[in-house]
Structures are given as C-alpha cells and as structure tokens.
Amino acid sequence: MPTNALGMGTTVNAVTPARLRNLPSWLMTQIASVSSRRIVEALHNADARERHYFILATLEEFGSASPVDLERTTGINLSDIVATVGILGRKKLIKRTPAPLDRRRTVVTITPAGRQRLRLLDEILRRLQSELLAPLSTGERDQLVRLLTKILACQNDRS
C-alpha cells in the first residue's frame, strides 16, 4: 500500500483511540490496507502485481497505447510504467512496436497470452471482492459503491 494515511500498522488486535475509530479516512485506510495485503499476496501467488493487472486491463479496454498514454490513463509514474511494460514484455503478455508516425513513441499492445492472463487475474480479484464485502447485504454493497463513487468524483474535481 502506497502511502498510508492514519492507517499504519494494520490495527488488527489493537485498541484504537476513539478519535480514529470514527474517522472516515482512517476507516477507509484501514480497510484499504487490509484488502491491499490480500490482493498483493494473491497476485504474488499468481506471479503478478497490481500494476500488471492495471496495465493489462487498460490495454484491453482502451486498446494499444504508448507508455506516456499509459501514464496518463493509469496515473502510474512513467518510470514505473516503463519498468512494468518491460516485465510484461519479457512474459510475452504485451508487445512493443515502434510507432510508424512518431518514432519517439512506442506502441504497447496486449497479446492473446496477455488477455488470457488478464482473465485469470480478473477471477482472483472477483473472489477477493466477495470476501471483502461478505458482511454486507446486496443493497448495502450497492449503497457503499454509490457513496464511494460520489466521494471520489468530488475528489477528482479538485486538483
């Protein structure tokens, strides 16, 4: 988990000060932290990382793109995009071809093997989501997604 605001240490068996226990940002960071560990672990077992999934999903959904494009769509730092694309390339999950029109650019394309790998990772994430939301009813899950989406939309408006 990237930077970890008020969610350090995964307060599992810990007693939490009341100040934090009802702080929405703390609650979300805690949950994000726990679920992140599970996701990272599960992906690691499949020899993948979150970025691999993120980049493969972006390539499949929006089509081929250059590293700079991927930086803009995913928000991942360009240096890290390049490194990850290198890894994915060595695994034959994507291929890099020089752009015909602008030779500064490299076009990254997902391969059939990449699509197959993406479906596998999809399945892993789907399972983890149901575990995460286990204590909520269907209605509550929808409500949660609705509230979170509302907050995120507003956050994106600034900055």
Next chain:
Amino acid sequence: MPTNALGMGTTVNAVTPARLRNLPSWLMTQIASVSSRRIVEALHNADARERHYFILATLEEFGSASPVDLERTTGINLSDIVATVGILGRKKLIKRTPAPLDRRRTVVTITPAGRQRLRLLDEILRRLQSELLAPLSTGERDQLVRLLTKILACQNDRS
C-alpha cells in the same frame, strides 16, 4: 504512499477501466490514497506525521504506556515507535521515565505541550474530514461510517 492495492497513481484526470471503476477495494484505495496525501501534507506543514498523532492520541486516551504497550495498541512496529517517541521527546511533547517496578520498561507520558499539540492536530484532521465528506449528506456520512465499520470488524475477526 504505503502499499497501495489497486490504488496506485491517484487516477485524478485519468480514464479508469470499467473493471476497476466499480471495484469496491479500488474505490476505497483511491479515496484512501487521495485523502492520505492531503493528511500527510497538512501534517507536514504542522511539522508532524501521522504516527505522531497516533501516538499522542493513544497516550492521552489510554494514559502513559511503554513502547511495547504502544506497539500493541497502535500496531506500529516497535522500532518505529522508538524512533517516533525519540522525536516527540526532543520536542518535549512526551517525556520518558524509567518504570519503577520493572527497570526494563520506559514509561512514556504525554506532556501539557503534547496535549496542546494534539488538539492542534485534531483540528487539522477534523477539517480534512469535512472536506473529504463534503459531497455527502449527514445521513449518508453516518451510513458510510456504519458500512465501513461493519467491514472492518469482519476483517479483524480473521487473522
């Protein structure tokens, strides 16, 4: 940013794949990531860190404690507790006294200056919370806290 499950890169102006857009863990990690940045930045401007707040709050709410106690209550790694307590001590926000009964132990106590500092940090966090929840009504905020608490309680039950 701390470990960052599917929430890397703070997708601010980015187009997000549909796979992720409705993934609760991704939504939460995104929000946690954005709010984390704001919190870290605001605390940095006040010459503080999240751990400082966490430890000061724990000391005020549960009373004096040794580093090992603090590790257990906060979940923060002992080495980092020691380092942070050192910083807080140099700022006279806490004081360290050897425990009378067990001389292996050090008793960490919050000072009046520490309490004052804590109130300042409280105020900073309170303000950031209202910014974060701005798009939600009062009822929605309560509902959100309720749902998050439910999930977190269930997470804590495992492991």
Next chain:
DNA sequence: CGGATATCAGGCGTACTGAGATTG
C-alpha cells in the same frame, strides 16, 4: 538460563525525481 524490553542499524519494495538520449 530463558524471556521480555528498548534501542539502533540496515534491508527491501514502492513512489517519485532527475539526467540522458532520441526524435519531432
């Protein structure tokens, strides 16, 4: 002795910055 505490030093993976080479 074993077990617990406090402290310090360093490793490791992640996010980011900066320098470079190439092309437009």
Next chain:
DNA sequence: CCAATCTCAGTAAGCCTGATATCC
C-alpha cells in the same frame, strides 16, 4: 533551439528484520 518521448539511475520515506544490551 525547444518540446516531447522513452529509458535508466538514484533519492526518499515507510515497513519490516535482525543484532545488541539490559533487566526480570
């Protein structure tokens, strides 16, 4: 010459492990 792209090297802060010294 300046701007954009890609790449890699290196920094910074966070989390964690391990070694050491002291004390029960």
